Amino acid sequence: MERGTNLIREQNLKTVRRLMNRRVRATKAELSRESGLSVVALQSLLQAMEERGEIRREGMFQPDHGRPAAVYRYEERAQMVLSICMYEKQGEDTAVFSACDLLGNVVETKEIPLVEPEADSFDGEIASFLEAYPSIAAVGFGIPGEAVDGRLVTSDYERLTGADICGHVQRNFGRQAFVQNDVNAAIAGYCARRQTPEDQVAVGIYVPKKYGPGMGVWIHGRLWCGRDGMVGEVEGLLPEVNWRQPGEAASRRNALARLAKVCILMYNPHRLVIYGDVDQGGMEEMIREALGEPLGRIMMPQMEFCADLRPDFEAGILSMGLERVRGY
Template structure:
């Protein structure tokens, strides 16, 4: 019985935290009304959240009816995160990797940003760069580290990566052991898709297929259904370089070939998954050209499923939101949970 009471209290606590997170400020009476939790329980929960510095007690305000009451505000500064994205960059017509580091609070506000080339493909060098970032941000009490990565991780080991440069690295474990901070690593294509879904308020019940197709690179594909990633065996679902039409191909150089391959992926996944929505991020193709190629697909025209096709042009913002989703699994602030 005690266990059941604790579970109910935890559910109520999460509902109150999520309400404040999405509404910023509220009176106790408003929270009780909107969450269907009794005012007695709300009083107890808010007292706990104030003690934990998750919400802050504000001034008394006088409502239209009744006595003055304190207003409470969500404290977006009670947690800071170091978000690192491993990204392709082009220098002198050559593809390279860079680490982009941001320090953000729970609202996603950026307080620190730095980018440096990743030139030596060793785990020690990767850890050295993180150490350099942390040395510059000592004023921010970092709670967790989130890493966006061009590859796949299974049981904390990298099983597929950018030109196989990181295969077999146990990066998450190494980062946690070195810096004693909870660390989360996820595929970049997955995080862009999830971030875009949250950014544009895609309904949790929808099935989403994301296609991330960088310039002169192989695409990554994401399956995101009812708020959950579908990663497959060894988390290898969505490794598009193994699709029948791409497995024997070199990296696409021309825009016309990239458009062709992207439309073929749409046609395949529309038939196999029948999603509610496709989210496409392909900055090498003009939006108008991509829309025309999709519109002219005779196969999509014949297929019975008519998914919404959305072209995401806010890559950096989508990735940041995806990383915040990654590092806040317990809090649920970015999990699109119903309140």
């Protein structure tokens, strides 16, 4: 019986946290109307949130009729997220550090060049951000590569391959940490920023200049990562193509059209997003022709080209971090 009561209370807390995150300021009466919880039930929940520093009282509201009511304010910096996104910027390897509050506001960003990074290469910047924002509760790494249980099993950065960067952060800074593939994070961020309906499928293909392509799949409101999070290793689909050599632009465009064809046939997405410095001219028609008739007419998704991976990439890592710390 006690376990059931605790589960109900925890669910009610999640409901109130979600409402306060959306409203920022609210009275008990307003929360009661929107949540369906009684004012009596809310009293103990709000008290618990106050004691944890999740909300604070911010003055009184005087209605036209009745008693004044306390106004509760959401503490958006009670817990924060630090994202570290590694990507290729104008052909140079770069790491972008961003601190984000519970409302999703990025409060500080810093870029540094990446030169043969190792697990401890980020320690100085992490320490600096934690000093400025001690309430950072989660650190998220966005990487070009794949991780299993927090350990990098593949990486475009040789010295990071095999590194347990999550364990390193947890041991040295006492914060939870997670790792996500760059294009996985980007397609998740794309869908979050555009509020893509949950009944749709979106696929992202990232084609950097110096490395092989990768793919991310978003199905019905969530990333689909497979058994070990390794979905998206599409470089091997066309083994005859050496993506890591500049080569002729025409041959790369043809290879990309073939790769997009395979992704469309596999996932039949509503949206296909191609990231990277890609010549868009005629690309959509090339993909349609690669599919052939009648599939090119029936299966062709809504296409979008994004030269800059960073906005969606960063949004994806931050949204994943916020899921971990918001408490709902």
